[in-house]
Amino acid sequence: MSNLTDLSIAAIRDGVRDGSFTAREVAEGFIANVEKGRSLNAYVVETPEHALAAADAADQARTSDDLKPLSGVPIGMKDLFATKGVQTTAGSNMLGGFKPVYESTVSRKLWDAGAGMLGKLNMDEFAMGSSNETSAYGPVISPWRRNDGGNAPLAPGGSSGGSASAVAARLCPGATGTDTGGSIRQPAAFVGISGIKPTYGRCSRWGVVAFASSLDQAGPMARDVRDCAIMLEAMSGFDPKDSTSLDMPVPNWEAALSSDIRGKRIGIPREYRIDGIPEEIGRVWDEGIERMRDAGAEIVEVSLPHTKYALPTYYIIAPAEASSNLARYDGVRYGLRGTSDGGIDGMYQATRHDGFGSEVKRRIMIGTYVLSAGFYDAYFNQAQKVRALIARDFERVFNEVDLILTPTAPSAAFALGDKSSDPLAMYLNDVFAVPASLAGLPAMSVPAGLDGQGLPLGLQLIGRPFDEQGVLNAGLALEERSGFTHRPKAWW
Amino acid sequence: MSVDAATVRHIAKLARIAVSDEEVAALEPELNNILGWIEQLQEVDVTGVQPMTAVIPNTLRMRQDVVNDGGIRDDVLANAPVAEHGFFAVPKVIE
Amino acid sequence: MSSYRIHGATGEWEVVIGLEVHAQVVSNAKLFSGAATEFGAEPNQQVSLVDAAMPGMLPVLNEECVRQAVRTGMALNAQINAWSRFDRKNYFYPDLPQGYQISQLYHPIVGEGVIEVLLDDKDESTAKQIGIERIHLEQDAGKMLHDQHPSYSYVDLNRSGVALMEIVSKPDMRSPEEAGAYVRKLRSILRYVGSCDGNMEQGSMRADVNVSVRKPGQPFGTRTETKNVNSVRFIMAAIEYEANRQVEVLEEGGTVVQETRLFDPDKGETRSLRSKEEAHDYRYFPDPDLLPVELSDAFLDECRETLPELPDAKRHRYEQELGLSAYNASVLTADVTTARWFEELLAATGKAGPEIGKAASNWVISDLFGALNRLGRDITDSPVSPKQGADLLGLVADGTLSGTLAKQVFEIMLETGQDPGRIVEERGLKQTSDTGAIDKVIAEIMAANEDKVAEYRGGKDKLFGFFVGQTMKAMAGKANPQVVNELLKKALG
Incomplete structure (x- = not known):
């Protein structure tokens, strides 16, 4: 039955529906893979009982003809989503042992749609990182290896590194991710899978441990575009408990999926051709452009002049919001409490010293600094103005084109430890992902090719607000023409 | 703009994060490196630009004044490091 | 107008006062969650996961709190900002x-x-x-108990997230009395509007008191902020103490430190809240979990339409339309419950306002308030209803009861809760204008007091009162005094 774990979400759903196999068989297959794949460190909590219960419910539902959109599909849940009664730590010691008494809206929707949970997926601590090395549970290891014989363990990207690795290694057919500044797209690109960050507000943030509220968006990571559409449909929707949630109907993205993009105008932003990135990135991008042209799209060179300021803007706004969002981890109501003789302030300082890892502390410090007395205007307010300019760039360009095509990341996966000592080098990973995050736009990464060492590279499609359909369709067109079928050899 | 060790300590204090001398020594250049890089934003002409207030055009919806939550003390206290007599307990605060 | 001065060794000092009043908004649920706001619940029973700031919880704004703030602003003739937003104050x-x-x-x-x-x-x-400088909405904090355990402080989050309006005055007050009058007036308006119950004992209204002193005509001095003062009396006492303390400091060559202080009601003193070694740095920034609050014209119209007549307007109307004295109008309009009671009373009389207003106001202020005072009761739990009061006034107006009898009937009403009509009926307390009966009594009194009659007729006018008293006494107080007067004058010549 091991081949069941090679099936896409759509195929599993359809197979369960038409009785080709049972949901329980699927769940058992993935549970076995999860156990076999423990060396990847993708899961921090395994919940086979949850997956099996959902599978049994699906098999039951089939007999009563009551199947739901994701009946029979077991998935992985990023540990940033609060799951009732199941440890939720955001990859941090700070929340060691924390069992929420509530279920995040997004995970609730997935369970309501019939999905089961295989476990909680490892991630960078509080979603701050681009390599999954900041997790309190240790780094996730990518299932990919370089073809030069070097066996250096590779980073799966981050912060949704566990999700990426698990999907790529068939430890689940799809997983949730969250994307604040590339945390779905960059890891998807690193492991050769697809991932979409929808328009800001599509997925409720309620019950998702907050990193940077104005940027955080949940989204799916799966093996292909169709699976992303299926999952995103289940995850999206208005939530009155999230004031920034979009009060709009959720389109039937899967039903309207079409790779026919004839006549679509696709913008190629010249500012994304930056110095110092591997020549292969440019090559894969050019191939992607040709494939879109081949699919009947019109290619238009466009300019997004404030692109170079996106990353520094992001590294003011995201840490500022994070410094405030993470103030609640104070050892009073849940999570870790540090010990100190220094009274209440001593307790706070010990708790936050012991509970947070160094990257989280670094960002809290930056955020605290840029908001502190005398610096607010120079940093935070300036950044919000530049952010408005970045959004305006996109707005203007979207008067001319329907979509924008760029590389997802400036490199292929790097080895663990390669960049972890240089925060700035690490931040640069998100240089192509961050602009769309700042503007709240739907953006997707699809695998587009391999580099010289046999590692996957991804391309990013950015769409107008609310136009997930356009992004998915173009992604499908790219996917079909790229014919990307590479997968890592199971060495684990 | 650059930060010195005293500033690092001050920020850490504002953020309620204990820092050892070694940590301060490590953070100082790191923060300066990052802040120096962020500094390039100053060159952007933002004359007449309003800071962004909503990422995607949206209007604030308000809740009706209905009591539909609370009364869940056990849930609220379930994960508390120390809870006694229905309260959270913290090291004594001297006012 | 105010010439309040502190007389120091170096001359006179003027006091400058600004107040930040925190008023708890009247609402069922909290500002950003659906937990109840009621006072006095068991610890942590009125706490939602949002109030406890569990990971991933998000605020959703309560419309009623916005409405209350807007109505309050309108009642204070203030600029209403149709576009506002929430910020985070970090500490x-x-x-x-x-x-x-x-x-x-x-x-x-x-x-x-x-x-x-x-x-x-x-x-x-x-x-x-x-x-008024501004009013903004904000969350209240929880409550801490420090005396329940030797090494722990206890935290109760029931109040956490309850909506407060912070009403910030300009530094326009110049004496404790002005500050007291301001707080009383503000409380009066809030109660009229119904946006805050104004209950200072329960903490639903409290003030941060900013005080500085200066030589008249000089620029503002350095101010101190005395936090969380919870009665008008304490506010005035805190100002008085703090102003004198500052004068003393300055006259001894010192400087006033800008700091936060606490008022100790037992000692009547303020003391420094040992200024934390570093100044607060709240790192305000717009709350990214919330969008700007944009108020529609329809919403603003609705707020305006639901505003009641406010105390100043009411006072003027009482004076001009009802003919009340400035004092009576002021007393009756100071508190909304009194004004409501008074207006129910007027309505129940079935008479035109100007006809009965003055008598009604006098009765409320002297008789009813006197009785309530004696009984230690509030007008909201008056043993006599407005309808009963109106009936009593009616019985006086139609001559059924004399003033004296009315007082007697009122006492019985207070004791028994019975209607005045029934009391008059059952106890035979009706006043009589039966001239025959009165004449008969007068004749008897004159017969029994021939010497006094002679003296009166000899010019001792003062004795008239004696005859009135005797007649009323003999009639058991039930004679119509006007009729008695007339008949006596006739009989005595």
Whole structure:
């Protein structure tokens, strides 16, 4: 039955529906893979009982003809989503042992749609990182290896590194991710899978441990575009408990999926051709452009002049919001409490010293600094103005084109430890992902090719607000023409 | 703009994060490196630009004044490091 | 107008006062969650996961709190900002679960307004305009108990997230009395509007008191802020103490330190809250979990339409339409429950306002208030209803009861709760204008007091009162005094 774990979400759903196999068989297959794949460190909590219960419910539902959109599909849940009664730590010691008494809206929707949970997926601590090395549970290891014989363990990207690795290694057919500044797209690109960050507000943030509220968006990571559409449909929707949630109907993205993009105008932003990135990135991008042209799209060179300021803007706004969002981890109501003789302030300082890892502390410090007395205007307010300019760039360009095509990341996966000592080098990973995050736009990464060492590279499609359909369709067109079928050899 | 060790300590204090001398020594250049890089934003002409207030055009919806939550003390206290007599307990605060 | 001065060794000092009043908004649920706001619940029973700041919890604004703030602003003739937004005020304290208070620094919902206060109720010329700087909405913090355990403080989050309006005055007050009048007036308006119950004992209204001193004509001095003062009396005492302390400091060559202080009601003193070695740095920034609050014209119209007649307007109307004295009008309008009671009373009389208003106001202020005072009761739990009061006034107006009898009947009403009509009926307390009966009594009294009659007729006019008293006494107080007067005058010649 091991081949069941090679099936896409759509195929599993359809197979369960038409009785080709049972949901329980699927769940058992993935549970076995999860156990076999423990060396990847993708899961921090395994919940086979949850997956099996959902599978049994699906098999039951089939007999009563009551199947739901994701009946029979077991998935992985990023540990940033609060799951009732199941440890939720955001990859941090700070929340060691924390069992929420509530279920995040997004995970609730997935369970309501019939999905089961295989476990909680490892991630960078509080979603701050681009390599999954900041997790309190240790780094996730990518299932990919370089073809030069070097066996250096590779980073799966981050912060949704566990999700990426698990999907790529068939430890689940799809997983949730969250994307604040590339945390779905960059890891998807690193492991050769697809991932979409929808328009800001599509997925409720309620019950998702907050990193940077104005940027955080949940989204799916799966093996292909169709699976992303299926999952995103289940995850999206208005939530009155999230004031920034979009009060709009959720389109039937899967039903309207079409790779026919004839006549679509696709913008190629010249500012994304930056110095110092591997020549292969440019090559894969050019191939992607040709494939879109081949699919009947019109290619238009466009300019997004404030692109170079996106990353520094992001590294003011995201840490500022994070410094405030993470103030609640104070050892009073849940999570870790540090010990100190220094009274209440001593307790706070010990708790936050012991509970947070160094990257989280670094960002809290930056955020605290840029908001502190005398610096607010120079940093935070300036950044919000530049952010408005970045959004305006996109707005203007979207008067001319329907979509924008760029590389997802400036490199292929790097080895663990390669960049972890240089925060700035690490931040640069998100240089192509961050602009769309700042503007709240739907953006997707699809695998587009391999580099010289046999590692996957991804391309990013950015769409107008609310136009997930356009992004998915173009992604499908790219996917079909790229014919990307590479997968890592199971060495684990 | 650059930060010195005293500033690092001050920020850490504002953020309620204990820092050892070694940590301060490590953070100082790191923060300066990052802040120096962020500094390039100053060159952007933002004359007449309003800071962004909503990422995607949206209007604030308000809740009706209905009591539909609370009364869940056990849930609220379930994960508390120390809870006694229905309260959270913290090291004594001297006012 | 105010000539309040502190007489120091180096001359006179003027006191400058500004108040930040925190008023708990009347609402069922909290500002950003669906937990109840009721006072006095078991610890942590009125706490939602949002109030406890569990990971991933998000605020959703309560429309009623916005409405109340807007109505309050309108009642203070203030600028209403149709576009406002919430900011986070970041600081650490165990009663602040989020690690920040959601408040409004940069764009408050209400801007500048004004309150007129009277230092003397009877005298319009003592009116003074006190400027309102702004009103903003914010979350209350939880409560801490420090005396329940030797090494722990206990945290109760029931109040955490309850909506407060912070009403910030301009530094326009110049004496403790002005500050007292301002707070009383503000409380009166809030109660009229129904946006705050004004209950200072329960903490639903409290003030941060900013005080500085200066030589008249000089620029403002350095101010101190005395936090959380919870009665008008204490506010006035805190100002008095703090102003004198500052004068003393300055005259001894010292400087006033800008700091936060606490008022100790037992000692009547303020003391420094040992200024934390570093100044607060709240790192305000717009709350990214919330969008700007944009109020529609329809919403603003609705707020305006639901505003009641406010105390100043009511006072003027009572004077002009009902013919009440300035004092009576002021007393009856100071508190909304009194005004409501009075108006119910007027309505129940079935008479035109100007006809009965004056008598009614006098009765409420002297008889009813006197009785309530004696009984230690509030007008809201008066043993006599407005309808009963109206009936009593009616019996006086139609001559059924004399003033004296009315007082007697009122006492019985207070004791028994019975209607005045029934009391008069059952106890035969009706006043008589039966001239035959009165004449008969007068004849008997004159017969029994021939010497006094002679003296009166000899010019001792003062004795008239004696005959009135005797007649009333013999009639057991039931004779119509006017009729008695007339008949006596006739009989005595």
